[in-house]
Amino acid sequence: MTSRGLTLAELAKAAGGVVRGPATLRIRGVASVDEAGPQDITWISHERYAARLPSSRAGAVLLPADFGGSPMPAILCHDPNLGIARILAALAPPVPQPPPGVHPSAVVDPSAVLGEGVAVGPLCVIGPDARIGPRTVLQAQVFVGAGTELGADCHLWPGAVIREHCRLGERVVLHPNVVIGSDGFGYHFTGTHHQKIPQTGIVVVEDDVEIGACSCVDRAKFGETRIGRGTKIDNLVQVAHNVRTGAHCILVAQAGIAGSSVLGQGVVLGGKVGVRDHVVLGDGVQAAACCCISKDVSGGARVNGIPAVDNRQYLREQAEVRRLPEWSRLLKDLLRRVERLETSADD
Secondary structure (H helix, E strand, O other): OOOOOEEHHHHHHHHOOEEEOOOOOEEOEEOOOOOOOOOEEEEOOOHHHHHHOOOOOOOEEEEEOOOOOOOOOEEEEOOHHHHHHHHHHHHOOOOOOOOOEEOOOOEEOOOOEEOOOOEEOOOOEEOOOOEEOOOOEEOOOOEEOOOOEEOOOOEEOOOOEEOOOOEEOOOOEEOOOOEEEEOOOOEEEOOOOEEEOOOOOEEEEOOOOEEOOOOEEEOOOOOEEEEOOOOEEOOOOEEOOOOEEOOOOEEOOOOEEOOOOEEOOOOEEOOOOEEOOOOEEOOOOEEOOOOEEOOOEOOOOEEEOOOOEEHHHHHHHHHHHHOHHHHHHHHHHHHHHHHHHHHHHHO
16 A cells, blocks of 8 residues: 555556546555445446445445446446556555665675666575676575576565576566476486486576466476466476476466476466376366366366366266265165065065
């Protein structure tokens, strides 16, 4: 929340909408319909939520462009969900970050190259021949390995690790304790012990990728592991060696992708989805939470279950599973009737 807030006119400009009511009304925060107060703006994305609006104490509301009247001033826009995201950004307080320059406690190798306006926070370590693009921000205790390259306008939160020779594009965001370029999980059992297979490749993270806290993207055995541009990765996600994702994928918390799998553009993996090694998922595949994908899936498919099957088939199967108690009762009744008939025949 900003200290003075913003007027409805300013918020409408941010949201790409039009004001209905006093444009000078000042708003300080965003809240739900039920929790909003007179200094808050709330939002309704569909007519079915309209019944909750008359009881709201909100000072203003963000509404779809074709929405009817409202008991408080409004901003009308074509996409309220996008509009409220932009309003949240406009009202959000600035995020604390280190100023441009290198903190005295940071360790920067003399051969590293830092672009204009780079901010390096306390206790960071930047290795030999690393290159940091302009205006990139390294919060406290970030590690950048030897020969690693970071593009412009990246933001690395505390504890992020990018190991040697990996490459990040522009505007990449790594949340706390993300690890990029740890060794892929590769061993060969000799009969007496597990022999480690050297992981000699790198990780490439393309532009506009955001990776959530404590997620890991492993370096390739050889070649590269690649995260496509615009992809968003939640917390606690594991991406194994030599995986390649297309652009604008969504990987939700605790998803795991095994080695050498390929995800097309716009793939969505729900929470705890597991993808077997060497599997190919076509463009636009959507996998429901907790399913396990063990074979290739064609583009546009929606899958569910263990093992994953077409979502419609899965729902039909689950409907039948829920009828098992009924079928069990019917079967027991039939068995009793057959037994009585057989007894009568014997008599």
